[in-house]
Amino acid sequence: MFKIIVLFAVLLFSAYIESAEYPSHVGKSPFSFDTINTPSNTFVVSDKGQDNDVYILRDDAKTFDLQFSLKIDRYVGDVAKLKENKLISDKFIISMPVFDVDNESVLQDCDYDGELDHLAAEIDEVYFNGEPIGFLSGSNELWSENTFEMDISKLNLPTSPGEVSENLVQIRIDIGNENVELSSGAIGCQKWAVEVDYVTLEYQVADPVLFLPGMGGSDSAFKNSGYIQVVEDLGLPYLIVEHDHYPEKNACINNDAGSIKEFGGEILNAAKEFSEMYKNNNFNLIAHSKGGLDARYFVYLTNNSNVLVENGVMDGSVILKPMNVNSLVSHGSPFYGTILADAIKFDQIKYSIAPKILFADICDITIDMATKFSEDYSFPSEQKFLSISGNIDADDNGTLSSDEVSGNQVNQHFSQRMFDLIKGVSHYEVNYEKAYFQSFEYDKPIYVPIPNSSPKQNDSMVSVDSASPMDSNKNVSIYANHGTVIQDKAQEVFLNEALGGMLGWSNLK
Structure with missing residues (x-):
């Protein structure tokens, strides 16, 4: 009955194995490792070593009768900081299915002198990196699952990217009869044997961060904000995905969200390179301004392209797992666009040509374009999404003070003009009138600003409504301008939600 139940469990759980590439289970036990989890750098498996699947007695010439190597090539970050912030599990678990652990003593003539010797029940001692951690348990001629829990400080993890650490699980077989005195006066009897199918090691850790800048792609906003230091203090690895070039397509000409897709693809390439060095497949994203729209397309690519990246080694074979967010x-991302972009596109702002030249992707954040893109590439419900918006007018008097614009990308005069435009204008309607150029008649577009039904709070570049999309799990508005929406107040919101809040970065076992 026991074996039937176990085999049914294997069939039942096999439906939940995620798409990945790793060596299949080899061995006699009914417990396949991938019914527990799939191999990775946080679920490390030894299944095909020289001591796997061998039914063996104690060998008095060896220090350990069985030894299993579990290698980790993922750099998780600063372990001390991770532990302090509860971003790595306090414990890790070693598991192994073992065969034929006898739990009763016996009488047997071990030295063949015609007299029965009193032999101890089977005692198989387990070690981790040379330190004893317990004993195997089981039953005669049956497979039994054994687990051992240890403090994370005992786990050998890489101390830098590119390093590979090794952890050894070792077993001394039948130590209770190693020094037993036999009737003939001889010492020791090799009575009990055991077999180990595979050994697994499992721990949990929060994943690295990709910082996604806004238009222009410079890392300066994140660096100057102190956000990088916040993530460093958490102990997590990170990468700022910069792009210091114009998009190949001018958004004001092509009208196809080309810059968002282009930069989303560049994020994917950067994430692949990061994964090659750090050996991880999961990411957390922190985006500013248009970086939030770029993030949408990156998430779409990871969810729909089955991008496989290296995620550990198993018995000498590389494990591949899908990239995931x-x-x-x-922070202040124009998910539903900004009227500023419409005004620039339609030349309704003086010197509109300058931002069109400096930011060739400005027209991808017009109201119609960004809204349609956000609807077409909605954020998956199973992935956590926190949106933070800024309201620059802290005293709600309609006039921006020097304190309110401090840290913004533009001066007080332009901040006020941009604030007023977003506050007052909903969208532009286009009418046409007859016009002439020399002797040619043509229809000249006339753009008519349509007022908001009520004033819109904004950070001088993006409205609170636009930065608070319907598909986010939680929207938080703070008093900030477009430059400071990634500074102290936002970082406090982020930390509250990451460490115990809805983002769940610290929800580790």
């Missing part, structure tokens, strides 16, 4: 934190 766990969470997104956006």
